[in-house]
Amino acid sequence: MLRDNEKVTDVITGEALLSLLREKASVSTESLAARLQQFLRLEEDADRCQSILAALRMISTLSVHHESHESYADNSQKTPMQIFYWSFMKH
Template identity: 40%
Template structure:
């Protein structure tokens, strides 16, 4: 299976999982998506798809853990003054306000 076929299968698997969650009108988040993918993995009879589902679960899990680490780092950075003017001290060249 070449790279584009793997990517397409990955997209199809994620799409199937998300569509099944949408049909149930339940919440959609990473935890629920991973749980649905695990359920799909246990019921899948095709070994190639089962392997692909396991790969998707691992990728999403790694991304989620990485996101949590980055989020904690960003919160630390935001603990101080996090408002910065994009235009320096004054937005207009002559210092007067437009509004």
């Protein structure tokens, strides 16, 4: 059952990412989280809402991971975080 929930979360995350790409929008953890929040506001199915919330938690975890690495770099300008950490995820 857990595997099915993970798959649904992955599918929803992919749907949000693809919707950003189709619009030629900037792809960052912030824009992906905003799109997932938009999905959450519109979703009526309770199970999908739970999967969207799981995707938002995953994005939040990736964001914290990236920021901890970024704090070691002495960059004076903060750029939007790009999503390139998918390889760290358990498949």
